[in-house]
Amino acid sequence: ELKVEQNPLFLSMQEGKNYTIYCNYSTTSDRLYWYRQDPGKSLESLFVLLSNGAVKQEGRLMASLDTKARLSTLHITAAVHDLSATYFCAVIKAAGNKLTFGGGTRVLVKP
Amino acid sequence: ETGVTQSPTHLIKTRGQQVTLRCSSQSGHNTVSWYQQALGQGPQFIFQYYREEENGRGNFPPRFSGLQFPNYSSELNVNALELDDSALYLCASSRSAQGDYEQYFGPGTRLTVT
Secondary structure, eight states: OOOEEEEOSEEEEETTOOEEEEEEESSOOSEEEEEEEOTTOOEEEEEEEOSTTOEEEETTEEEEEETTTTEEEEEEOSOOGGGOEEEEEEEESSTTSOEEEOOOEEEEEEO | OOOOEEEOSEEEEOTTOOEEEEEEOOTTOOEEEEEEEOTTSOOEEEEEEETTEEEEEOSOOTTEEEEEOTTSOEEEEEOSOOGGGOEEEEEEEESOSSSSOOOEEOOOEEEEEO
């Protein structure tokens, strides 16, 4: 059974500093996703990572994938308050199949 | 292009009752997946419908059932509601269950069981 673990579960950030969220998964997967969720809202897709060594960046967020280590990281550069949210990684093992999510990392950026 | 829509937005039910949640898929999408997200947790896969047939199911009891219609919209039905069924229910549509197609999530239905 595919398992996905994120850490930390909660991250209190100071504005302007850099932080990393880690996502480990238990078996080989076809794709890895990162989502953002604001309180009471749905999931917003941030990145799709398809292959080993993939790196994607959007603004202050950068995601990378190491399929050999079964590890993805979401790096936040110079955190700002607007990045406060819960971030989820999710993996999909076979095309069209179910997404398996991590437990989420709740991020709070303080001034 | 209309995105994924869900109805109702919020719902309060009593334990033992039955509920139906609805999802309209994005234009051009024939696959709908349903997820349950309990408070403070990641979403969990309930089941997927592809071309009106169930195409995979997660670890949920049979009282969770679904349908997909010819226009590819979908319903999630939950019988004999339990308190633990209180959650945000998300549906996601994708262009196909065959191939590498991203799932697009709807806004969700917040179900509270009292």
